[in-house]
Amino acid sequence: xxxxxxxxxxxxxxxxxxxxxxxxxxxxxxxxxxxxxxxxxxxxxxxxxxxxxxxxxxxxxxxxxxxxxxxxxxxxxxxxxxxxxxxxxxxxxxxxxxxxxxxxxxxxxxxxxxxxxxxxxxxxxxxxxxxxxxxxxxxxxxxxxxxxxxxxxxxxxxxxxxxxxxxxx
Amino acid sequence: xxxxxxxxxxxxxxxxxxxxxxxxxxxxxxxxxxxxxxxxxxxxxxxxxxxxxxxxxxxxxxxxxxxxxxxxxxxxxxxxxxxxxx
Amino acid sequence: xxxxxxxxxxxxxxxxxxxxxxxxxxxxxxxxxxxxxxxxxxxxxxxxxxxxxxxxxxxxxxxxxxxxxxxxxxxxxxxxxxxxxxxxxxxxxxxxxxxxxxxxxxxxxxxxxxxxxxxxxxxxxxxxxxxxxxxxxxxxxxxxxxxxxxxxxxxxxxxxxxxxxxxxxxxxxxxxxxxxxxxxxxxxxxxxxxxxxxxxxxxxxxxxxxxxxxxxxxxxxxxxxxxxxxxxxx
Amino acid sequence: xxxxxxxxxxxxxxxxxxxxxxxxxxxxxxxxxxxxxxxxxxxxxxxxxxxxxxxxxxxxxxxxxxxxxxxxxxxxxxxxxxxxxxxxxxxxxxxxxxxxxxxxxxxxxxxxxxxxxx
Numbered sequence: 046x047x048x049x050x051x052x053x054x055x056x057x058x059x060x061x062x063x064x065x066x067x068x069x070x071x072x073x074x075x076x077x078x079x080x081x082x083x084x085x086x087x088x089x090x091x092x093x094x095x096x097x098x099x100x101x102x103x104x105x106x107x108x109x110x111x112x113x114x115x116x117x118x119x120x121x122x123x124x125x126x127x128x129x130x131x132x133x134x135x136x137x138x139x140x141x142x143x144x145x146x147x148x149x150x151x152x153x154x155x156x157x158x159x160x161x162x163x164x165x166x167x168x169x170x171x172x173x174x175x176x177x178x179x180x181x182x183x184x185x186x187x188x189x190x191x192x193x194x195x196x197x198x199x200x201x202x203x204x205x206x207x208x209x210x211x212x213x214x
Numbered sequence: 215x216x217x218x219x220x221x222x223x224x225x226x227x228x229x230x231x232x233x234x235x236x237x238x239x240x241x242x243x244x245x246x247x248x249x250x251x252x253x254x255x256x257x258x259x260x261x262x263x264x265x266x267x268x269x270x271x272x273x274x275x276x277x278x279x280x281x282x283x284x285x286x287x288x289x290x291x292x293x294x295x296x297x298x299x300x
Numbered sequence: 301x302x303x304x305x306x307x308x309x310x311x312x313x314x315x316x317x318x319x320x321x322x323x324x325x326x327x328x329x330x331x332x333x334x335x336x337x338x339x340x341x342x343x344x345x346x347x348x349x350x351x352x353x354x355x356x357x358x359x360x361x362x363x364x365x366x367x368x369x370x371x372x373x374x375x376x377x378x379x380x381x382x383x384x385x386x387x388x389x390x391x392x393x394x395x396x397x398x399x400x401x402x403x404x405x406x407x408x409x410x411x412x413x414x415x416x417x418x419x420x421x422x423x424x425x426x427x428x429x430x431x432x433x434x435x436x437x438x439x440x441x442x443x444x445x446x447x448x449x450x451x452x453x454x455x456x457x458x459x460x461x462x463x464x465x466x467x468x469x470x471x472x473x474x475x476x477x478x479x480x481x482x483x484x485x486x487x488x489x490x491x492x493x494x495x496x497x498x499x500x501x502x503x504x505x506x507x508x509x510x511x512x513x514x515x516x517x518x519x520x521x522x523x524x525x526x527x528x529x530x531x532x533x534x
Numbered sequence: 535x536x537x538x539x540x541x542x543x544x545x546x547x548x549x550x551x552x553x554x555x556x557x558x559x560x561x562x563x564x565x566x567x568x569x570x571x572x573x574x575x576x577x578x579x580x581x582x583x584x585x586x587x588x589x590x591x592x593x594x595x596x597x598x599x600x601x602x603x604x605x606x607x608x609x610x611x612x613x614x615x616x617x618x619x620x621x622x623x624x625x626x627x628x629x630x631x632x633x634x635x636x637x638x639x640x641x642x643x644x645x646x647x648x649x650x651x652x
Contacts (some may be wrong), residue, residue: 063415069597070276070419085418093411128552128579131572135559144568144629160404160612167611168578173571174611175618177400185567185618215536216591219543223550223584230550233557237569239306245621249569252613253560256577257553259606260584263599264546267588275598280420280437282602283413286609287440290402293613293620294447399619405612412605 058100059090100157109212116208120165123204127170134171134187145189146175149182149198153206158213165205172201220267227261248292255285369432370467370514377518380525398448406448413441421512422505431508435515442520459524463517466510473507542590549583552576565629566621574614581606 067082068074103109134141153159163174163182171187184198231254238250259278266274340357398406421434559572582603589596 059411063411066412066415066601067419069601070416071423072594072598081422085415085422089411089414089418093414124575124579127575128555131559131575132552132555135555135562135572140562140564142563142568144565146628156400156404157408160401160408163401163615164608164611167615168575168607171571173567173574173618174401174615175567175622185571187568187571216539216543219540219547223543223547226547226550226554227584230554230557233554233561237557237560239309243566243621243626245566245617245624245626246569248617249566249573249614250560252617253556253573253577256581256606256610257556259602260549260553260581263585263588263602266595267591272592272595275595275602276420279416279598279602279605280433282605282609283416283437284440286613287444289613290616291443291447293616294398297620297623399615401612402616405608409605409608 054103055100056090058103060086063089103157103213104211112208112211116205116212119204119208120168123165123169127168130170131187141188143188144186145194146183146185147189147194147198149184149195149202150180151182151202151206152180153209153213155213158209162202162205162209166201169201169204217268220264224261224264224268227257227264230257231261245296248289248296251292252285252289255281255289258285370470370511370518373515373518374463374467377521377525380522402448406444410441410444413444414438417441417512417516418509421508431511432515434508434512435517436519438512438516439519439523442523446523459517459521463514463521466513466517470507470510470514473510539591542587544587545590546584546587549580549585549587552580552583556580566626567618567628570614570618570621574610578606578610 063086064082067086068078071078071082151159151162153162159177163177166182166184167173172184174182175185176183182198182202184201186197186201189197234250234254234257238247238254241247241250259282262274262278262281266272266278417434417437417440419434420437421431553576556573556576559576560569563569563572585599585603585606589599
């Protein structure tokens, strides 16, 4: 894929998102909103996205769509689990924590996929991303129970990585 | 019925505000205070939307969107300032 | 020492709450408007066709004041630029780069935040908000750009051009009002349209968009100037 | 119709409870990193549930509220990541209970990668 088509894909995806957001914000599909929204979304996506490389690795295939749904499902499950976990830890009188910072390496290359990975980790039970150096994520855990921290880190990452690998190249 | 439950929710959010403000005051380090501020702003978004329901003003949702944006940028700026890299 | 400071803070907070409560208790709303206010309140919706009365006052009846405010803001940004002028604008201090996630998130969020800024000022005649508020949000995307992605790549030229063009168009529309309609900045050079829709209230949406762009460009210029100078001092 | 509204109200109630847990977590946790953990997760889900609940009560607000939820989902973890990174960089200590710190080891072995020029 050459640079020109990549830019086109990037701009058109952002254009669609902005256009949808404009219609939702105005809560109307009258002609005046459609026209003004198209103009504004076009202007912003052309002006602001000259250096953006956020969506160009997104795959637009049925399989990727299916995996997006699976990813969302896993994510919501983990988010709810995380909250009950934190509520239990906070409310129990003995405060059962055993924190530590562990490392985990990711194989994802797309920046957007890595952002989603980091955000997912931050919102899943007992973990949050502190730093990233090259391909290594440093994850702060409330409770490191495994004997082998290395293994534990990979486990946390693997849950989301297998979906993101398919969705982003 | 609906309004009763929502009033209880409003009360609980108010209580949690008080607790976060305690953390904000005892602090220990500046970063602790910023964390408390972050939690405070995110809960405020929920609070504004609850108020939108009670006062029946749809426009408050726009207010909460703008509030979310500005508080996000505010927290980022304070964090960068802490790093002395602004 | 710390406890003392905090307790003073608490007492102050309590005092302010008490004062606010007193103000609220003694507050009785005035029943009658004065002459000018009554004129705006009664004639405003019909004459300008704007759903948001405040906007019709700010842009049409008090349009000259708004022009003055924008000019003051321009002067402020120019003066800040003048006072903070340094030999060379670039900075050479060692910096810690933003993390990769921050950069990606900024790239993703900047278009969205700009859209919301535009939404605020385009709908200024229908909802609370308007040119100044929308312009401030537009400028906040500049802060995000500045602290996350780059320091030197943002073009001063583009900002100056936007600012000059929108200011010029603002004045031109005002003069058109003199020629085509009743007076300077009269909004009826375009039809007033259906009450409550986007293309209503004549030229108010256009004027407000121009104000928004101008304010956004001016605030961004101030931020840029401050950022470039700050590097010289540490 | 009434049933959906009550569901929404209950969702809002649960959301506010999570916000309360976040506040308790902020008070009880021993160091800043654990506080960020409690604060971010619980406030994120708490405010999302609150918004969803209000969205169920007023169906015509729902789309706008979903837009807001998406924004919170993107921005909130990022801001806590930036905060945590800043706190680690300026050397706020981990709590005494911490028993493993790989980041410290790696930074001692290889300090140059961190402080890059802008």
